[in-house]
Amino acid sequence: MVTVQQLQRALALALLATGFLHGCAAPGQPDNPLTADSQPGTKSGIEAVGPDGWTPQELALIRSLSLRNLPPLPPSESNRYAADEQAARLGQRLFFDERLSSNGQVSCASCHQPELGFADGLPRGVGVDVVDRNTMSVIGAAYSPWLFWDGRADSLWRQALGPLEDAREHGGTRTQHVQVLARHYSDEYEAAFGPAAVFDRLEQLPASAGPLGSLDELEAWEQMTLADRDAINRVFADMGKAIEAYQRRLLPLPTRFDAYVDALNTGDNGRAFELMSEVERQGLKLFIDRADCMHCHNGALFSNNDFHNTGVADADENTLGEGRVRGAHRAQHGEFSCLSGYSDAGENACEELRYIKATGPELMSAFRTPSLRNVSRTAPYMHNGRLATLAEVIDHYAAAPPGELGQSELQPLSLSADEKSQLVAFLGTLNEQQKTDGNPWRQRPQ
Known part of the structure; x- marks a missing residue:
């Protein structure tokens, strides 16, 4: 290709x-x-x-x-939902949702503001804390094979997931984000991606656990079964894929x-x-x-x-x-x-x-x-x-x-x-x- x-x-x-x-x-x-x-x-x-x-x-x-x-x-090889409008509409809601952060005040749009060309006008982005990089506009980002300033993400959906768990950006954890999705967007998620069985077991899982969180959050993640971790990961990946479907609509x-x-x-x-x-x-x-x-x-x-x-x-x-x-x-x-x-x-x-x-x-x-x-x-x-x-x-x-x-x-x-x-x-x-x-x-x- x-x-x-x-x-x-x-x-x-x-x-x-x-x-x-x-x-x-x-x-x-x-x-x-x-x-x-x-x-x-x-x-x-x-x-x-x-x-x-x-x-x-x-x-x-x-x-x-x-x-x-x-x-x-270009097609998104790793995201079969990239052209799906229902996924894009869910992704748009996730992009603007401050609940996907540890303090309830940070969304993707906090740094990628539409009125500022989907940037933020600051030397370095500010989420839960100040980050190390200037905010790059996401307009037309779907054309790039590599995302972030150093290209560490090879797709838009992978890029979207990074800030959600970064301690200085959204500062959230994997189970926390999936709980927000299940609580507020379960119908929209099911319409785009199908049912998620893990939604019915969330009360049995840690409220805040993930591989990139604090020591307590990491320990809680490691105590989860492999099947539960995989189920959370799949829904978390779908969140990124929905955000990619939305960002592919942000064209110059x-x-x-x-x-x-x-x-x-x-x-x-x-x-x-x-x-x-x-x-x-x-x-x-x-x-x-x-x-x-x-x-x-x-x-x-x-x-x-x-x-x-x-x-x-x-x-x-x-x-x-x-x-x-x-x-x-x-x-x-x-x-x-x-x-x-x-x-x-x-x-x-x-x-x-x-x-x-x-x-x-x-x-x-x-x-x-x-x-x-x-x-x-x-x-x-x-x-x-x-x-x-x-x-x-x-x-x-x-x-x-x-x-x-x-x-x-x-x-x-x-x-x-x-x-x-x-x-x-x-x-x-x-x-x-x-x-x-x-x-x-x-x-x-x-």
């Missing part, structure tokens, strides 16, 4: 092969002889005859970023940039001129060429869904700063992976996990490339939230500091203050224009 990530890599390789992306020129030559040192409407190797003054090569890159190029959602909406590309495609230069200012167009030009942003931020989601060291990790992050090194190991050994007994995957499925790249120096402090859609609404930035503004992010990429852990992939960029401002201006065109209050999947259910 060809994955979305493989398709994105193929596109990037094709563009590289034709010299479209930064870094293909010989020493001493312009990065892109078709566009370097040129402005729209001028000559630099060939005539810029495309709409709004773009060369054919530039247009190809710009069109590759359009939301119209977003492929259909058109932006001003997408409308601009549509205008280019129809040859409506007047409309294109209205949609993006000259400053924003110059920022786009930098983005697709000299600033080398498309090395990682490519495709309709502006992300290659891969992992890169950009020199941001702090030495005091300890093992957390190891990024993909640590994440790949955890992805291979989780009890809710695609290869686990709680997966719905077929015998020959799970290729991403089977052939995972889990070793190599390039994985040290490498973190997942986030989508840039809605990026100006989801500050602060980077995996640890240490950069407060887009201007700071661009300053960081231009300076290309070596970083404290691993080897940064960045190379210094010679960008003027005006050019940095142009990049920030272009990134502002990637915000969704459509209001979300008319989209029932982006609201707390009634």
Whole structure:
């Protein structure tokens, strides 16, 4: 099966092969002889005859970023309920339910707030306590084969389960969450997944027990029979699968940039001129060429869904700063992976996990490339939230500091203050224009 990530890599390789992306020129030559040192409407190797003054090569890159190029959602190999609407509706209710936490005040939506692009506007997320990572938006997350900043989850349903038991996020336990489900959503659960016999025995099981809780909660879990633990695990896994079914409905909406590309495609230069200012167009030009942003931020989601060291990790992050090194190991050994007994995957499925790249120096402090859609609404930035503004992010990429852990992939960029401002201006065109209050999947259910 060809994955979305493989398709994105193929596109990037094709563009590289034709010299479209930064870094293909010989020493001493312009990065892109078709566009370097040129402005729209001028000559630099060939005539810029495309709409709004773009060369054919530039247009190809710009069109590759359009939301119209977003492929259909890839199937969820390990979740046979991923497309089920009843499961999605249950998942939506679970996503917004604060009862799925130790203090009754934290839900998935506490960090993934619809009005903030399904992020939270904080340097690091806050659940029951402050966590170690900046909150990444879940819009379009179903397209990524790996979840979390380090990619330690190989599916959305597996990712959804992690925070529920994390002491600083939801802080709950496995039996506690299943009890909330049985008490408040038994009908919805049965409609989507069928009856759960364990619901009738919950009063005989510990109120709060799980493999990741306190010593008392762990002891209570270990005293349960294997059959009871398995029954709880299966319902708990179904909760994650319901949340995945819901999150697969959280797809990106058109932006001003997408409308601009549509205008280019129809040859409506007047409309294109209205949609993006000259400053924003110059920022786009930098983005697709000299600033080398498309090395990682490519495709309709502006992300290659891969992992890169950009020199941001702090030495005091300890093992957390190891990024993909640590994440790949955890992805291979989780009890809710695609290869686990709680997966719905077929015998020959799970290729991403089977052939995972889990070793190599390039994985040290490498973190997942986030989508840039809605990026100006989801500050602060980077995996640890240490950069407060887009201007700071661009300053960081231009300076290309070596970083404290691993080897940064960045190379210094010679960008003027005006050019940095142009990049920030272009990134502002990637915000969704459509209001979300008319989209029932982006609201707390009634």
